[in-house]
Structures are given as structure tokens and as C-alpha cells.
Amino acid sequence: xxxxxxxxxxxxxxxxxxxxxxxxxxxxxxxxxxxxxxxxxxxxxxxxxxxxxxxxxxxxxxxxxxxxxxxxxxxxxxxxxxxxxxxxxxxxxxxxxxxxxxxxxxxxxxxxxxxxxxxxxxxxxxxxxxxxxxxxxxxxxxxxxxxxxxxxxxxxxxxxxxxxxxxxxxxxxxxxxxxxxxxxxxxxxxxxxxxxxxxxxxxxxxxxxxxxxxxxxxxxxxxxxxxxxxxxxxxxxxxxxxxxxxxxxxxxxxxxxxxxxxxxxxxxxxxxxxxxxxxxxxxxxxxxxxxxxxxxxxx
Numbered sequence: 001x002x003x004x005x006x007x008x009x010x011x012x013x014x015x016x017x018x019x020x021x022x023x024x025x026x027x028x029x030x031x032x033x034x035x036x037x038x039x040x041x042x043x044x045x046x047x048x049x050x051x052x053x054x055x056x057x058x059x060x061x062x063x064x065x066x067x068x069x070x071x072x073x074x075x076x077x078x079x080x081x082x083x084x085x086x087x088x089x090x091x092x093x094x095x096x097x098x099x100x101x102x103x104x105x106x107x108x109x110x111x112x113x114x115x116x117x118x119x120x121x122x123x124x125x126x127x128x129x130x131x132x133x134x135x136x137x138x139x140x141x142x143x144x145x146x147x148x149x150x151x152x153x154x155x156x157x158x159x160x161x162x163x164x165x166x167x168x169x170x171x172x173x174x175x176x177x178x179x180x181x182x183x184x185x186x187x188x189x190x191x192x193x194x195x196x197x198x199x200x201x202x203x204x205x206x207x208x209x210x211x212x213x214x215x216x217x218x219x220x221x222x223x224x225x226x227x228x229x230x231x232x233x234x235x236x237x238x239x240x241x242x243x244x245x246x247x248x249x250x251x252x253x254x255x256x257x258x259x260x261x262x263x264x265x266x267x268x269x270x271x272x273x274x275x276x277x278x279x280x281x282x283x284x285x286x287x288x289x290x291x292x293x294x295x296x297x298x299x
Contacts, residue, residue, distance in 0.1 A: 037246035038108055040083070040255050048087035050107040051076060054095040056189055057213050058276035059113035059131075059241065062092050071131055071276045072111035075269065076243060079259045094187050096166030099123055102246045109252070113241030115168045120244075121295035125253045127243040128261055129294070131278060132285035134238055135172070136211030137161075137224040138204040140196050147203050149228030153178040162186050162201035168239060169205040175232045193218050207239065209277050238285060240294055 043049050053060035053068055060072035068077065068090040080088060091107045098110045102124050113133075116126045139147050145159055150169075153161045154177045161178070163169045165185040173183060184201040186192060192204040192214055203224070204211070215223040230237045243260075245253045263269050264286070273283055 037105065037249040037252070039249075040252045043108065043252065044084045047085060048089060049080060049085050049109065050089045050091055051080075052091045052093050052098055052101055052107040052110040052112065054098060054110075054112045054188075055092045056095065056112065056210065058209055058278075060111045062090055066090060068111060070111075070113075071273055071278065072113045072241070072243065074272050075130055075260070075263065076109070076111040078263060078268070079256055082259045082263075083255055094166075095164055096187070098244065102244060105246070108246070108249070109256075110244040112244070114244050115239040116242050116291055116294040117168065117171075118295055118297045121291075124247055125245040125249060126291050126295065127245070127253060128257050128264075128291055129240040129242050129286050129289065130260065130264075131241040131273060132238060132282050132288065133241065133278070134208045134236075134282075135169070135227075135230055136206060136208035137227055138192060138196065138206070138211045138214050138221055139202065139224055141220050141222050143222065143224060145202050148224060148226060150178070150205060150230040151176055151228070153182050153203075157182075159202040160184055160200075162192060162195045162204040164189060164206065167206070172230055172232070172237055173205065176230060189214065193221055196221055212277070240286065240289060242291060 051068060051073070053062060053070070053073060055061045058070050060068065060070045063069050068074075068088065073090070077088065080086070093101055095112065098112055098114060099120065101107050102110060113131050114120065116129060120126070135150070137147060137149070139145070147159060150173055153159060153173060160182050161173065162184045163173065163186070165187050170183065174180070184195065186195055189206060189210055192206070195201050196204060197220055204214070211223050215221060243256065245256075270283055
């Protein structure tokens with residue numbers, strides 16, 4: 001959930017964690033006091049938990065019956081069952097509302113594969129990485145403006161790019177010197193196609209998986225062929241997604257991590273990610289960094 005996909009989608013850390021130093025806008029840090037999170041024991045006693053998704057395929061979304069599906073929810077379902085919590089109340093919200101919702105106690109955790117980034121780590125707790133994913137661009141069919149990569153929006157003054165509100169792509173683009181005036185924020189990935197076809201933006205920047213999924217939905221848009229992976233300080237941008245918890249839910253996060261860490265070494269975990277489009281390279285990269293490293297600002 002790409003990209004912040006407050007993200008998801010997503011969603012962004014660099015290979016070598018170079019993107020970790022990117023600043024989160026000051027307005028994101030000025031929030032109301034965090035609500036008291038339910039303890040693991042309380043959740044076990046009540047047998048239920050509220051889990052948020054951002055309705056972002058394939059990271060975390062609700063099916064027609066209101067059940068969580070995707071890489072995040074399906075792994076979360078296994079882990080929570082192991083922890084003795086078998087009743088999940090799935091909550092769909094916008095990506096930008098995931099962290100505020102955790103802070104305000106509207107749900108107990110998020111399964112949106114939000115990218116683990118230092119600014120977010122100041123507000124919420126992250127699990128160990130569950131996924132890793134790269135970037136992509138969606139454009140109008142035939143790519144009439146010949147857009148090839150994120151850097152184009154810094155080099156050219158005749159094109160604008162749509163981004164998911166609160167997603168990591170916002171900071172990635174800023175790190176490439178793309179001005180805010182060239183970025184058009186939208187509230188959901190599902191609005192990307194309409195935004196392009198209405199000429200409100202010339203491309204949509206998101207994670208590779210999100211962009212590929214959108215490209216299959218309409219013959220009037222396409223994924224940029226020969227996409228140039230964005231680089232910051234010479235490092236290719238890659239994100240690591242994890243489960244997200246209120247900042248005072250350490251007991252729940254630690255117990256969740258213990259089960260998740262073991263589950264990541266099973267064929268079932270790998271099959272879940274593969275089923276949702278993650279490549280073998282994505283799966284191997286999920287093990288590359290620990291959360292502590294991804295949460296640490298880099299100079």
C-alpha cells in the first residue's frame with residue numbers, strides 16, 4: 001500500500017535504507033494524544049481484534065463479504081489465530097487515516113503493508129518486515145507524453161504526477177526535487193485511472209504491484225514500459241512493508257513478531273505472497289533489513 005501507502009502503498013525505504021532520512025511533513029507529527037491501546041491479554045479475553053486495511057490490492061483489502069484479503073490480512077489472520085485471537089473485525093479506511101486511526105484507538109492494528117520509515121516509527125510500532133516491493137508508473141494508453149521515470153517530473157515542467165495521499169511516493173518524489181506543485185494527491189488508488197483520463201494528472205506513481213493491477217483494469221491506461229527505477233544517492237528505491245500497531249502496544253507487537261518471524265520461514269507464507277504477485281526477488285528482499293534498521297534515520 002505503495003505506496004503512506006502513509007502506505008502502504010504504499011510506503012518507501014531505499015535499498016541500503018538511504019531513503020530513511022526523508023522528512024515527514026511537520027503537520028503529520030502534530031496529533032492528539034494517543035489513546036490507550038488494548039493489551040494482548042485483553043484482546044485474548046475478548047477473542048476479537050479490530051484490524052484496518054486501506055482497500056489496496058494486493059496489500060490489504062476487503063472482499064464482497066467484508067473479509068480481509070491480500071498479503072497483509074492473510075498473514076495477519078494466521079498470526080492472530082496462533083495468538084488465540086480468532087475473531088477479526090476488519091475496518092476499511094483511507095491510507096492516510098491508518099496512523100491517525102491507530103493513535104486515536106479506532107482500531108488495534110493495521111494490515112496494509114505500510115512501508116517502514118523513520119517518520120512513521122515515531123508515531124506507531126511496526127512488526128518485522130512482511131513484504132518488500134518496488135515502484136512503478138501508470139500513464140494514459142500509448143504513453144503520449146513519453147514519461148519514463150519519477151525523475152521526469154523534476155526535469156520537465158509540462159507534466160504532473162498523481163500520488164496517493166500520505167503515500168511514500170510523496171517523499172520519494174520530493175527527494176528527487178519534484179516540486180509539490182507537480183504532485184496531485186488523490187485519496188485512493190482506485191481514483192488513479194479517472195484522474196489520468198480526466199487530464200488532472202499525466203501519470204500515477206505507486207508501487208509496482210499497485211500500478212500493474214491498475215493497468216489491467218482499463219484499455220485506456222498502461223504501465224510505463226522500460227520504467228526507470230528511481231534512485232536517491234545512487235541507490236534504487238525499495239520499500240519494506242509491515243504490520244502497524246499503536247505506540248503503546250509493545251506486548252501485542254512483540255507477540256505478533258514472534259509468530260510472524262517463524263511463519264516467514266514456511267512455504268505457506270511464501271505461497272501467500274506469490275499468490276498476490278510478489279516475485280521471488282521481492283520475497284528474498286523482505287529478509288534484507290530488520291525493522292530497527294529501517295526505523296533509524298540515516299545521515
